[in-house]
Amino acid sequence: MTPPPAAAPTEKELVLKVIPMPADTNGNGDIFGGWVMAQVDLAGSVLPARIIRGRMATVAVKEFVFKQPVRVGDILSFYSSVTRIGRTSITVDVEVYAESFGNQGRFVKVTEALVTYVAIDDEGKPREITR
Template identity: 90%
Template sequence: MSANSSAPHSPAPAAPPSDKELVLKVIPMPADTNGNGDIFGGWVMAQVDLAGSVIPARIIKGRMATVAVKEFVFKQPVRVGDILSFYSSVTRIGRTSITVDVEVFAESFRDQGKFAKVTEALLTYVAIDDQGKPKEIPR
């Protein structure tokens, strides 16, 4: 398929999760493509990191750092012009860290309302002080 194809993403459409918060929407552009004309996986990973940080930032109310990413699986390619929706929820709050689950869904710009899940990841963020040392999360 070409980068501008409007064909369905997958045979089994998915519905965005109702138990997670929509934290980011973005449309990838041609500058974000790999050699195959699909969106570069590293670009998607960077967006997932940004989306994953939204809810922890509310809780930490200060500096934080990404310390772990688990189970990053790309289920299908993302195409130029797709609308990507990033949904997140907190799965764990520790003394200094917060783990979130981020799910990413794509919908064609031309055929909106039909979603396909493209990836999901668990990310852990640690609250840090001005010297970059872990600090306790305010309760």
């Protein structure tokens, strides 16, 4: 059963839009979950990059639950917000919504994840975030 359409979040920033292609599918013809996870990692890094202003690394992802399959040609919108800024790390909440290409404006939530990034120096060691 398809869930009712949702509104795009207004309290988060749109940081990425992408259309998955046939090369991104799994054996069932749906978009491979690992591909979506990689896009979440990219989208999640946008806001921390403004604060860290240098190298960073993904250090943790808290729970991916895929609520709906993603299909070839869907428009995926990635919204994020910073939930925590620590001494060396930043945690971001990323929500992913899909729109059918032929039915734009009707969003269905696909997944959500908390992603933590750590600021690193040139040697790859954690460094303090200066603001």
